[in-house]
Amino acid sequence: MAAFTFRDVVQKGDFLITAEVMPPKGPNAEEFLAKALLLKDRVHGVNVTDSNRAVMRMSPLAASLLLKQQGLEPICQLACRDRNRIALQGDLLGAAALGIHNILALTGDPVAVGDHPDARSVCDFESVRLLQAIGKLNQGFDWQDHPLNQPTQLFAGAAVDPQCPSLSGLSRRFERKINAGAQFFQTQMITDFDQFARFMDVLGYPAGKPVLAGVFLLKSAKNALFINRTLPGVKIPDAVIERLARAEHPLEEGMRLCAEQIQKARQLCQGVHLMAIRKEELIPQILDWAGIPALSKS
Template sequence: MMTALQRAIEAGEQVFTAEVMPPRGADPSHMLSMAAHLSGRVHALNVTDGSRAVMRMSSLAACRLLLDAGTEPVWQLACRDRNRIALQADLLGAHALGIRNLLCLTGDPMRAGDQPEVRPVNELESVQLIRQVAALNQGEDPVKGSLPDGATSLFVGCAADPHSRSWSGLQRRLQRKAAAGARFVQTQMVMDPLVLERFQHELAGPLKLPVIAGVFLLKSAKNACFINRVVPGACIPNHLIERLDRASDASMEGVAIAAEQVQQYLGIVRGVHLMAIRAEERIPLILDQAGISSLLR
């Protein structure tokens, strides 16, 4: 059976996803509360996997908890912390647990986190991981020929940064991900519709990769400057920072900016991915202001 996300993408519909972060602890209640708040507004919820190299609950466990609560997850899987056998084991385990949507990532560098002395694994990177998922989906055992109980059916996507400083490098890497078996591409935060339009027309479009563009909720000018400083690849332009700084209510101005981006980006690509760190309850407000108010399920 196809997931709701896969059905929407393959039917050519507008696609909406959002991001939730597993807790920095063993209590998932806040994450589940935020997921319930988004019920009916998005096709699926992405669960981050050690984002920014910070300890959080297992993304695989969090995805199963979301499924149990009636929410479709997108499991983000990073190569940084697992060797090849661990990745293969988790992929098989995810399939057994009913998790089908998957976003393959290399993972943020350890220096970005709060335990920089930890040693990364990085035996595989995201292209190799996508290739491994494709092999499992074809029923291939990495050592013994064929999986004894048949093929998996994981719906695999990849990530990309349209603001990458190397356009040719971005093109080559996206081509490799598509060739490896990626079925969709989800971008990091996009702050310029012209950049997204170029990414769609020159890179993703020719590869027939549906694009879900990242929309990031900015909370204040100070917040935007902090993100530019510490988040790899962040590129929030000065005019948006100044707009937040001038606003009488910066938090609501951030919602307005995100809603404008949703409207702009839906005219360019297949869908949007909403990121509102520790403010997931504002995502429905963003969608309302963008004119996306009907239930999707």
């Protein structure tokens, strides 16, 4: 078992470190667990994605339990795209019964971008109503106000995109998630730290909830250009792409960029959320370069 809970660290006010690991596309979890275990004593929580980008993978609930059994602290992502309110609440009760208390409430990416484009989206709820449902479960009632045999103790978070071009729309959505019970926020990939600083000044700090800046490992200039083409709302600056293109070792340069962004985030917000897709084993080195020590075992 982890020596701490993510809730404990949030309440303590430490600078938060989380990282994302995708569950396997298949029942063999050996590689998934091996990568996650490299993050032990380096991160406060390991996000388990829920068929991210609508690509079908192992259930995040099952993958979270596997992490918990290895002494890691999972943050189980739960997307509304694939479940109605009955299934969502059932999974939340299952998570609570298994001791998986950290939930990131998401609406979910559209199925058209994934590997089952003919699937039907459910979207009976979206992230705000999922947060509201978690709040009711924590009070001992389901969505229809039927009593549970025991309240849950779920610790709910949400996503936020500080680079949304509409400040008014961003503000409304952010406020709705706060009012619905979000206890922490993990951002989308941050590419403009000046804009992120403005978000923190106007919305982040006043909200009184920790915001973890999304830091993404760019592996090459080609990788950066691909992200610019395929991820709506993301614009990696030309200067970053040129820096990667000039680098003798682009992956190492991407790691240095990550470390620099972590250092920037330490001056602006309450934590970072690291995304190093298929290169999670590099996260400890990136944290070392950023001056982030291993976690205390006390």
